[in-house]
Amino acid sequence: MSEVKNIHQPKADNQTEDKSKTEKLDTNYWRSFKDLFRDTSLIEASNHEFGDGVKDDFEPSKLSGISRRKFLALVGASAALAGAGCSDYRSKGDIIPYNKMPEEITVGKANYYASTSTACSHGCGVLIKTREGRPIKVDGNPDHPVSKGKTCAKCQASILSLYDPERLKFPMRKSRNGGFLKSTWQHVDDEIINALNKIGNKQIAFVSQRIISPTGKKVLDDFVKQYPNTKIYSYELFDEQIRNSAWQKCYGINKFPLISWDKAKVILGLETDFLGTDGNKVETSRLYTQGREVNNLKKFNRLYVAESTLSVTGMNSDYRFRLRPDAQFEFVMCLLNEINKNGISVPGSLPLGGYSLKSFAGKYSLSLKNLKQLVKDLASAKGESVIYAGRTLPENVHIAVNLLNEALGNTALYRTDSIDVDVLPLLKHEEIKELVNDMNAGNVGMIIHYDSNPVFHFPDDLGYKDALKKVPVVVSITGSQNDSSELGNYTLPLSHDFESWGDAKTRTGFYSFQQPVIDPIFSTRQKEAILLTWLKGKPVVFDEMVYHKYLMNNWQNNLYPTFNTKMTFTEFWNAGLHDGIAILEEEPDSFGSFNSSALSELQNAVKASSKYIVVLRESYQAGDGKFLNNGWLLELPHPVSKITWDNYAAVSHNTAKDLGIKSNDMIAIRVGDRKLEIPAFIQPGTADKTITIELGFGRKVVGIVGTGVGFNANVLRSKSAGISPWIYLANNVSKSGSSYHLVATMEHHMFGEALTKDAAQKRKIIQEGTVKEYQKDAHFLNTENPVKMESLYNPHEYPGVKWGMAVDLNKCVGCGDCVVACNAENNIPIVGKDQVAVSREMQWLRVDRYYSGSIDDPVTSNQIMLCQQCDNAPCENVCPVAATTHSPDGLNQMIYNRCVGTRYCSNNCPYKVRRFNFFNYRDHFKDNYQQSHLLSLVYNPEVTVRSRGVMEKCTFCIQRIMEARSNAIEEHRPLKGSDVRTACQDACNTEAIKFGDMNDKDSEFYKKYRTHELGYYVLEDVNTRPNVTYIAKLRNIESEEV
Amino acid sequence: MELENLFSKKLKRKSFFTSLGAGLAGYVAMRSFPFRLLYGRSNEDKSENKIKVKINPLAISRNKTGGNNV
DSSP states (O other): EEEEEESSOOOOOHHHHHOOOOGOOOOBBBSSHHHHHHOOOHHHHHTTSSOOOOOOOOOOGGOOOOHHHHHHHHHHHHHHHHHHHHHOOOOOOOOOSSSSTTOOOOTTTTEEEEEEOOOTTOOOOOEEEETTEEOOOOOOOETTTTTTOOOOHHOOOOOOOHHHHSSOOEEEEOOHHHHHOOOOOOHHHHHHHHHTTOOTTTTTEEEEEOOOOHHHHHHHHHHHHHSSTTTEEEEEESOOHHHHHHHHHHHHHSSOOOOOGGGGEEEEESSOOOOTTSSSSHHHHOOOOOOOOTTOOOEEEGGEEEESOOOOHHHSSSEEEEEGGGHHHHHHHHHHHHEEEEEEEESOOOTTTOOOHHHHHHHHTTOHHHHHHHHHHHHHHHTEEEEETTTOHHHHHHHHHHHHHTTGGGGGGGGSSSSOSSSSSOHHHHHHHHHHHHHHTEEEEEEEEEOOOOEEEEOOOHHHHHHHHOOEEEEEEEEEOOOTGGGGEEEEEEEGGGOOOEOOBBBTEEEEEEESSOOOOSSSSSSSHHHHHHHHHHHOOOOTTTTHHHHHHHHIIIOOOOOOOSSSHEEEEEEHHHHSEOOOOOOOOOOOOGGGGGGGGGGGGOOOOOOOEEEEETTTTTTTTTTOOHHHHHHSTTTTTTESSSOOOOOOOEEEETTTOOEEEEEEEEEEEEEEEEEEEEEOOTTTEEEEEOOOOOOOOOOOTTTTTTTHHHHHHOSSOBBBTEEOOEEEEEEEEEEEOEEOOTTTOOOOOSTTTTTHTTOOOOOOOHHHHHHOOOOOOSSSSSSOOOOOSSSOOOOSOOOOEEEEETOOOOOOOOHHHHHHHHTTOOOOOOHHHOOOOSSSEEEEEEEEOOSEEEEEEEEEEEEOHHHTOOHHHTTTOOOOEETTTTTTEETTTTOOOOOOHHHHHOOOOOOOOOSHHHSSSSGGGGGHHHHHTSTTTTTTTTTTTTOOOOSSSHHHHHHHHHHHTTTTTTTOGOOOOOHHHHHHTTEEEEEEETOOTTTIIIIIIITTEEEEEETTGGGGGOSSEOOOOEEEOOOOOO | HHHHHHHOOOHHHHHHHHHHHHHHHHHHHHHSSSSGGGOOOOOOGGGGOOOOOOOTTOOOOOOOTOOOOO
């Protein structure tokens, strides 16, 4: 068998002066520095069952002796106490059937409601699964034209916020001593309406995040009509304003077009994480991976990324360049110069001669060979390539990128069928300053925080927080108490998305609908209903249907007529609610021709500095801070660093050396007169003198889950933008002396790498190759003849359906959305940072991330790892109570009631995918947070909630299999593999996960994935006969070398 | 002989009632002891115990695999 070799051995490069001594290091797969440098502590730790800090020593000889009499006395006393305790049994109530059965409910059957998620401003279409009236799971709506049945991790996790025990349950008003008192809607409505009527000529300011609802916007318009002094300020922590502004200067319309990522042969991403947090990743990652189809190599794209710190997009690149963000402009100008030299004319008359790619490569220690390959690819893929700049880069870079795309004819990949729509344009960054000036001047009579948290989001030096003190009435409409509501007079509880009516318009060509799948659980209202009540102008009795009627009226009178449909309005409305969308024929605005006058902006470009540069990014886990109380997201390992429950300052190992720090050391960063102390983390692949921090952490006012989680890097932002509102040059960075404990899962559940050097390679856990190699020899992996071991047992026959999974590693981007979906589907508990620290995270599915190559320029491989449902499962043989057994359809099952918690199975599992409940995490985590009655409503009733002392693991969503089987029996037909979709498969944006019947030789699953020549099984040589097939990743690099 | 010793050690009436009284007092004390104070503090609101799940009758449900209408 040919040995699998590393395809990315870093080469000595003549143009690279110093590739550092890491060049000499071993370049095989590694997960962390401890792994790479064969740290003895890691090898020592692998000899112990438990992680550091877990006291598991048990020495019977050290136990104190006990007499027989004492023993019997203790038993007697225990029995007496138990008897007395149990005599206090209180009835939990009777279980009685429905007196009047709701029409929609069939007990035991799920209902699905199409709706729109407002977890972020992309407004993805969702299908909300409800059981006996309570929402339990969110999946994508397959009819939605953009999200096409997929969702991101935040959308999946948004259901946890519905059942957050710390949700606001009633209105509150501030007392004289500064605390909040419970109030009633009648009372607060009366007081606020009175205040509105007395507002005089003072301004009423709404501070909102992006508004995507056309009818919600109409409510605001009505409010402005009644109170003409009203101004709406809408903002986002991260927005597309710089990209749009550059586009307007170049093409005349203020909206960057959508891109046909699926048609691009060459993609260059500049400081952008379009597969992670930059833009609509649900759509972008789907389209991007359509160009990574191993069965269609002609369309196989090539991804180049130039970025400061490794991102999800960088992890998936074929070629990656480490580059500080302030060098991006020079990089694009060098590319323009090079393509110009290749005979491609560049519009305008820019002096490009001063930009040399060769000297640029030398200056930033980049591989000139790879840069030349990039130029060659861009020139040869004219009209079929995309250069895409990140939204945080300054405007001149975007204009230069627009010019480069124009010169290469790449405008052909800008979509003309649809474009993003702004129902209400976002505030310009400068306009916030005007609001604060008005507040300070006493011109603002009332501020309404309209489901927003500007005190946390706005830069501190803007002075918004202090200016709030000069506003007489501050009202916060919010789902839970936050940094802004804490400073207001009134806090009004907001209904969750799933309790609210609404509509959304995010693109041309369709509208989407939002419908409440459950009546408000508490005394909450949706924000539009609150405003409509106030608009009555006098204290009124609240009409629960007020916004529903308003929404229907607006649709009937204004929007429905634009559809020109033959359906009556009632039919149209019901069909729209059923489908979640209404398709409309609409022409998007077209963009004009390139305006060369925009190039004048390029004259004032700032040159790259040699100072430390701070890059602020959006968090994968906490978003803009909205999800900082969501345990599913906080416990999701960061896709790159694998750190949970924290943010950190990512630095390169050279920077760490310069600063004299190591991971976990606190560093002080000073930008202007602003300062932040935050733990450092040495992230391979980071540009030197660059410090990258994710925002969204460190909220001061947040629930019990998010309290003390992370550091607020917003304090480094300034009202006067640096290089951009998210990129700043630091005055000083220094070691602060103290240290912190960052918790990462990167060394958890390793495949014995600690003991066996290069296990991932030698044991063929990760197998990959290049496109060229595959073209030359489709069977280059040579997986057909693994070491055959004689089995000691007769093989089992699986005559019916036999379940299997396939994971296409060419499509898996390593985002971790599947992990959150699995949590939601299978009632997996949150364990908390302290338990993750000792390797006790409970997630059934993990994404193993391996680096290979050098520390400076690592190549990344992702592999999702879950129970392989082995035919010869080693866990089954060692269970003393037969709690884990095999099913006739090939599943390795767990019988929780039998499990006595010996953990032999986990010890014997070569894949390390079994999880043990060391505690009852429902009462162990954060003061019984998960024990709450409210949070219990999120549980899937088809999945047992496990308690302390029980082993668990992936079941291939057995409950879904059973439901499909039941449906098949009901319909008198055989069960098919395609009847079942697992939760991780449903959530995967890129369709990297396939599931089906391995015995159905005619199925797509069998023909296309199970028997694929790139398919392999992890640790096949130990004869476990796993049922998860991995399709080996192909790197689209020029070299054929392996 | 042993039997005689046993009868000579028989419980006196007064001690019997003292023991019985102490036992009863102990039982009553155990029943009324506020064990609840020893349990972990629950952060849930009493209002949570009254949670009622009610379907919105105006929402339109669908079969997941069903086709769309528009």
